[in-house]
Amino acid sequence: MALLKVYIREFEKSRIIPARVQIWNEKGKYFYPDGCIPYEKDNHFITNGSFEIQMPSGKTYISVEKGKEYFPIEGELNIQKGQDYHVDCELHRWINMAELGWYSGDIHIHRQINEMENLMLAEDLNIAPNITVWNNWKYSNDDIRIVPKDRIVRIDKTHQFSILTQEDERKGGAVIMLNLDSPIEFDFVSDWHPAGFEYCRIAHENGFLVDQEKPFWWEAPVNVALGGIDTIGIINNHIQRQSVMDDEAWGRPRDKDKYPGYKGFVDNVLDLYYHYLNLGFRIPISAGSASGVLSNPVGFNRLYVHLGEDFSYKNWFLGMKAGHSFATNGPMLFFNVDGKEPGNFLLSTNGKPLQSKISINAESINPLENIQVVYNGEVIREFSTNGAKKFSYEFDVELSESGWIIARAFEKSDKTIKFAHTSPIYVQIGQNKICRKESALFYANWCKELLAMSSADKERYATIIQREEVESLYRRAITFYENLVG
Structure with a gap:
């Protein structure tokens, strides 16, 4: 066995900082030091910034991460029996x-x-x-x-x-x-x-x-x-x-x-x-x-x-x-229309279409795949980033209908789906409101399906009163969506 000591610091700072760590060997075995918080569901542990652990001989791999705003660190050691190893890891913010x-x-x-x-x-x-x-x-x-x-x-x-x-x-x-x-x-x-x-x-x-x-x-x-x-x-x-x-x-x-x-x-x-x-x-x-x-x-x-x-x-x-x-599990995404960020409203009080300028910026530590702008459910602009890690663009658009507009950015990934998605910016053209009948019908039919399953399941509720309490809510939802269908 050999003693491995690890210290994690932020770049150009002296104090140790907490981080998430994985340590494993060439046989695929993961290791967890005493005094840390193990999480075997993901084969990682949480350290306050320093730890030591006895490791067997052979190739040893280490990965250090700290949330979304730091570059991860990956390294490899060839552990020799009876030796001590001191590893300093410097995390860089991006x-x-x-x-x-x-x-x-x-x-x-x-x-x-x-x-x-x-x-x-x-x-x-x-x-x-x-x-x-x-x-x-x-x-x-x-x-x-x-x-x-x-x-x-x-x-x-x-x-x-x-x-x-x-x-x-x-x-x-x-x-x-x-x-x-x-x-x-x-x-x-x-x-x-x-x-x-x-x-x-x-x-x-x-x-x-x-x-x-x-x-x-x-x-x-x-x-x-x-x-x-x-x-x-x-x-x-x-x-x-x-x-x-x-x-x-x-x-x-x-x-x-x-x-x-x-x-x-x-x-x-x-x-x-x-x-x-x-x-x-x-x-x-x-x-x-x-x-x-x-x-x-x-x-x-x-x-x-x-x-x-x-x-x-x-x-x-x-x-x-x-x-x-x-929301994100990877990229950072900044989006505004006419200087207004998600959660805000774009208003045309005279009912005329808005001539608007969209600004979108995306950045990641991994290559981006594409950036999309969605208006009332339709992709109105899509940009291929050619694997770039930064993307910035402005363009003009006419917004002629009340509704909403969002941006989303996808990373390249062969394991999972990594993307960012904004909350909506809302568009109000005059007194018009968005209400798509196909969406109302979609959820009316969904709730009817839910009610039918409930009605057919004779063992679902302990009493008739319980059944009515639940199914009356389903019927209220059906009525709500059907009223939107018109």
């Missing part, structure tokens, strides 16, 4: 988003509270509403029935997490109730009763935000139609560091002929989201990794919110709800 007024958050985390400080600092993640209540206490990772008065833990001025966020994840899908004062509990909870919307309703009645964790969950269009949703997860936990979970789990399956492969999974998620925008819903995006349950590190999928110099835990979520944001 971008400082906080200096630009953008702050990152991951709203889907299932990790132990006592790990959160090191996890967030290692990933340079600014905001984390840690999920400590999952499925009505059944799978809670911490017993927090006695809730501390201050539920926000301030690691430092720009890294903060909360300890009471709740996920309801059952047969109808998953919704996340953010930053609660107390858990939302029911006397009796089954796979389908109460409907997920009841959690949304109670959260909203008490002033809390609700995220529709993925748009393909069966009850998602019910939750949206009834006003239960503030954000929708588009870069979600099925998109992982090494692959994509290429199915909709127990949600509504996509047409894999129309949406094949990993890219098809993402395109389906985006099209489901765009249907809502095409009905006039002004719902911004979110991002989450489900670290603690799935293989993703904390913050692999994250949302950047533009706050300028007004960073606080509260302001970050206000910015998320307002849609001043983009």
Whole structure:
């Protein structure tokens, strides 16, 4: 055996810094030092910046990463028995988003509270509403029935997490109730009763935000139609560091002929989201990794919110709800129309088309594949980057219809789908509103299918009253979408 000592610092700075590390040998065995936070789902561990470990002889590989804003480090050692090895790793920033007024958050985390400080600092993640209540206490990772008065833990001025966020994840899908004062509990909870919307309703009645964790969950269009949703997860936990979970789990399956492969999974998620925008819903995006349950590190999928110099835990979520944001698991993406960023409105009070200027900038540590601008569901400009890592362009466009406009940027990747996507900028031409009948019909039929499955399942509910409570919500959603069809 040989002793390996590793020290991680930021370039031109002396103090050690937390980071995420992988160490493995030529046999494919991974190693985890004492005193670090191991995460075997992804074969990595979190260090505070220094560690030592006894290693067997042979080729040893090391990878060091720190979130999205630093270049990763990869190295190789030929370990000889009986020798000591001292390795200094210097991490270089390629971008400082906080200096630009953008702050990152991951709203889907299932990790132990006592790990959160090191996890967030290692990933340079600014905001984390840690999920400590999952499925009505059944799978809670911490017993927090006695809730501390201050539920926000301030690691430092720009890294903060909360300890009471709740996920309801059952047969109808998953919704996340953010930053609660107390858990939302029911006397009796089954796979389908109460409907997920009841959690949304109670959260909203008490002033809390609700995220529709993925748009393909069966009850998602019910939750949206009834006003239960503030954000929708588009870069979600099925998109992982090494692959994509290429199915909709127990949600509504996509047409894999129309949406094949990993890219098809993402395109389906985006099209489901765009249907809502095409009905006039002004719902911004979110991002989450489900670290603690799935293989993703904390913050692999994250949302950047533009706050300028007004960073606080509260302001970050206000910015998320307002849609001043983009989601990413790779590139950084900056987008504005006539100087207005995502979440803002472009207004033509006289009803005439807007002659607008679009500005788009994308940057990554990996080669970019393409950049797209989408207006009311249609790609109006697409740029091939020829493998460049930076892209910047301005162009003029006529916006003649009310609706929305977004940008998205894809990286080249042979393992997973890495991309960035902005929240919408909204377009208002006179008094006209966007309401695409095909989108209304799509979700009306979805809810009818959901109701038919419910009606046909005689064992789904314990009582007739429970059945009526749930199915009445489905019928309300059907009526809502049918009214939009006209």
